[in-house]
Amino acid sequence: MSDPEPHVVNPNDLQPGPIRHETLPPELLEHIRAVYDVIGPYLDTTLEQFAIGFMRDMHPEGEVAVWCSITAAWIAYHEQHLRNEFLPDDEERKLVAALVAILTGLKDEAMLSVPENAGRRLVECYNWLGDG
DSSP states (O other): OOOOOOOOOOGGGOOOOOOOOSOOOHHHHHHHHHHHHHHGGGTTSOHHHHHHHHHHSSSHHHHHHHHHHHHHHHHHHHHHHSTTOOOOHHHHHHHHHHHHHHHTTOOOGGGSSSOHHHHHHHHHHHHHHHHO
């Protein structure tokens, strides 16, 4: 069976999915808040909007785990390569976006919106998490 033909989707036509969970377990909400406390300033969303996104997921536990991995890799990058210093907000946003791309399967570091050496290091930090 062959793959279907890809087609272009206008981002303006995208709509959020339905709310699938009226509430989330308290421990899941704690993880969501912890992620937001670290990388929330670079997401251009509120904590409430961020949490509602998980309420739309069929399996919010898995999505929260993904965001925990993004956050852990972001922390590792700052510890290992930036001496826990922060970059200007627009550069931090690019780091978070690059980690999202890495976790969704982007393999070509040159395609990330960060300098290539930063992309390589972000990939290493993410891969290091899987080894730890």
